């Protein structure tokens with residue numbers, strides 16, 4: 031094979047997030063003998079000039095673009111990245127006849143919408159390693175590729191989505207982690223991503239993770255995770271963020287990963303953050319996480335009102351959360367809670383119950399997302415599509431499918447931020463996902479205050495940096 035693939039990281043939001051998904055795809059292609067070119071737009075100042083330079087003497091078989099986020103998922107700002115991706119696609123069309131394929135977790139949350147909005151030639155839904163390699167082989171041999179699993183493509187003006195085949199992570203070769211400059215990402219204050227598994231089995235009615243990653247949990251062998259960590263360490267990378275939807279699901283695997291890190295003696299050399307579910311969690315896990323270098327956990331708690339938790343499809347109760355907090359405080363593990371307000375059945379009263387409880391439990395930092403991002407393939411999206419939920423959509427016109435769509439419980443009267451601010455604004459432990467850098471916001475997309483703190487040397491998860499800043 032002589033012609034290769036050009037792979038482009040399009041996620042230029044500041045502060046930075048390392049392009050781990052695109053990195054895995056790139057390395058799978060390299061492993062399959064495909065020549066690759068990589069362009070990381072987050073380090074380029076003039077993106078059009080960079081594209082032009084990259085394609086000057088190159089005739090790639092195809093171009094692959096990462097779509098990590100469709101939008102910032104904030105009800106207040108509703109910043110969509112799809113026009114930006116569409117601009118890149120249009121510019122590429124001027125520079126090369128090569129087809130442009132999209133992929134990434136954002137793309138996989140709603141492939142059809144993203145393809146229509148950006149006019150790319152196609153995309154890979156879900157895992158990219160095997161699918162992109164298979165697509166490349168078909169392209170290089172001039173063969174029909176319309177049968178390939180995970181492929182999303184145009185046919186007679188319609189978007190076709192082929193069935194998905196998820197990669198068996200037990201047999202995936204350990205990634206080399208050398209296709210993108212992870213060291214530079216870390217130097218600029220980003221945490222470098224690493225996975226211990228893919229997929230999430232939880233039944234949360236709103237969440238895009240089971241859609242993008244699958245409901246079946248696919249575990250990576252702990253020894254392979256640790257080998258990757260050791261290799262990143264050798265490259266000078268020690269600030270990490272796990273990419274798992276929930277690190278503690280399943281509990282046994284989380285403990286095995288921690289033990290493998292501890293046994294290799296690298297727990298004191300790395301600092302990592304992760305997302306966890308409030309249950310299952312126990313003292314042994316907290317102690318293992320502490321010893322394995324965990325610097326903080328973001329718990330997706332969503333609500334502290336039991337009726338609301340039930341409506342959101344959550345498995346934990348407010349009592350479980352109270353026990354969890356007792357354990358975390360006793361074992362001194364840094365953490366924050368993420369809450370999701372405005373879901374079906376939410377009222378000012380259920381919000382008050384949640385905020386009062388968070389205060390009573392003395393939770394050190396609480397992030398509040400108000401308004402629920404709606405994705406077509408989630409239970410919430412389906413309830414809206416079949417008419418079960420009729421009111422509460424923003425915007426409710428449905429004219430521009432690429433616009434981020436939110437649900438907000440009609441009982442809240444449309445102004446959920448005011449309700450929340452009245453209940454929590456005086457308390458610096460509460461952050462609201464509004465516009466970036468708005469006072470009290472924790473929207474990371476192009477947040478100037480956060481970016482400045484990082485430039486001045488602050489390190490760690492972005493919520494942890496904000497927390498330390500607020501304390502001082």
Ligand code: B12
Nearest residue numbers: 043051052094095099100133134135136157158271273474
């Ligand atoms: C960890 C994480 C974070 C961490 C990142 C830590 C770090 N490294 O610094 C933090 C907390 C910083 C974060 C921030 C944000 N996040 Co986030 N995050 C995640 C999480 C849990 C993991 C993402 C990840 O790295 N996955 C691992 C990689 C390996 O998987 P992948 O990217 O999907 O790649 C695979 C495939 O998609 C495909 N692929 C990837 N790229 C390409 C390219 C091509 C060409 C092809 C063919 C295939 C392909 O192949 C890869 C391997 O199989 C996801 C949810 C999830 N479970 O994935 C949310 C998620 C991506 N985040 C989300 C959001 C909204 C955000 C924020 C915008 C929130 C905000 N307003 O501040 C910011 C954006 C920051 C930024 N600049 O991008 C949403 C995006 C939803 C959407 N509509 O697009 C997600 C899906 C969570 C959710 N369920 O809502 N996030």
